[in-house]
Amino acid sequence: MSSAKIALLLLSFLLAGCVASTGMTATPAASVLPADVDFGVTRLSDNGIFRATYRSDVAPVPLNELHAWTLHVETADGAAVEHAMIKVSGDMPEHGHGMPTQPQITQELGDGDYRVEGMRFQMGGWWTVTFEIAAGGATDRVTFNLQLK
């Protein structure tokens, strides 16, 4: 091998090393979030009985800050659901723990709207917030997905 070829070989190694080392610095964190997750703020309940929409008082939904949501509940065909009994729970499916608070429905605002106080998230990542809704003799659960950062 001529010295010219050796030099070119050396040069190509250097280039490869440079690309590799700079490439490493841009590696994104892995995510196990399923690809088809729906992050919508309006979702149908598991059995299609209710349609619920949430709105956070603080947008985007913050980390480490106690805040409130308004949950709107209607039937699948769009009639406001009044006097519902609603339970709230949050979960991080990838971490096996929930929220640092136990949120509650503190007020029925009318027109199918309910005030949810005590919302707090302590980690960035994929969250699920589930509302168990009982009204008119029916009970169903609606789960929202959130990606917090």
Added chain:
Amino acid sequence: MHRYPLWRVGVLVATLSVVTACTLKLNATTWSADELHTLRSLALTALKPLPPDPSNAVADDHAAAALGERIFYDTRFSANGAVSCASCHMPERHFTDGRPFGVGVGVIPLNAMTLVGAAYSPWQTWNGKSDSQWSQALLPLENAVEHGGDRTFYAHLIAEHYADAYTAIFGPLPDLSDAARFPRHAGPVDAVAASMAWETMAAADRDAVNRVFANIGKALAAYERTLLPRPARFDRYVATLGNDGRPQGESLLTDDEIAGLRIFIGKGKCTNCHNGPRFTNDAFHNTAVPGAPGYPLQRGRIDGVVRVQSDLFNCLGPYSDAAPEDCSALRFMVAEGVTLLGGMKTPTLRNVAETAPYMHTGQMTTLADVVAHYSGGGYALLGHNELTPLNLSAQEAAQLEAFLHTLTEDPGQ
């Protein structure tokens, strides 16, 4: 004279320029948009104004803070005249004490947490047994191994040494001169004589003493609320980052520190709990930290939940200034579930390199020990272990540790 062929010169120049470009590229770290968002969320510029403490009407009163500062450093507020709050919360050590266990009248088998920025937290102490700084401040005063005193003793000290300052802030002191009604030593404490004396006091007299005692806590809290985090080299580095994710001008962090920061917000998953500008989520987590040898295991949050609910001085109690609906920490407290057992509050990482030893009983001497624990993982003797081992290489562990040193506040501020 040697003659170099032109192609050789060309290859040499090309090689040198690639090496140079490569080196520059490595030094000029570029953060992605998501990473930049995270870095800015950690910088002190993201710190919001201190939230009000509705349970303490004098929380932001300057005179109360001044009185609280005097009491904080006053060793008369102890059974042996030698212990003050500053015995374990030393200002020159970022309000920690450099020891595994606190040392007051006796030995407290817990590591003293820093007070810097603690006013932001809805829960105080490792297990969150207090829902305000003022109710927390009362606990060591009456603990037999901390200050070792009792509440009539402290009320008498206020009357004897701080009557004017106290009265100006809180109104008239009760007349404590009748020693039969107000014994020198009385309170719901471990000391039998003082405890019995407390039981014999009239309910109205106990209430009057409780109110003075609560106000001591409120003054101390007003002072503690002034102890806020200050900028570190990390914050100045983030301030140099443009919206393109590149530092403007010379990098204020070394390559190793930047590599450590990248681990901190990425592979290390440290920001799961150490997030926000105080590097804590103020929540309780079980990361399989071993107990202190020879001492009972700390049960963590599960005990804190019970203690705070029964605390006479909590936000819902008769000595709180808050309306019940303002007691958000208690109203929305998680009071049951598998995550409580063994859960300890995430400590801030600001000034962490200066606040060894680490963990709730100071069982880890160095930052390298802490990083090794999170890298190697552990087995929780109590409760559910949230920790997934990080399996860091020796170089990565050293880089992560190097980054943690950049969180020390700049001197002379």
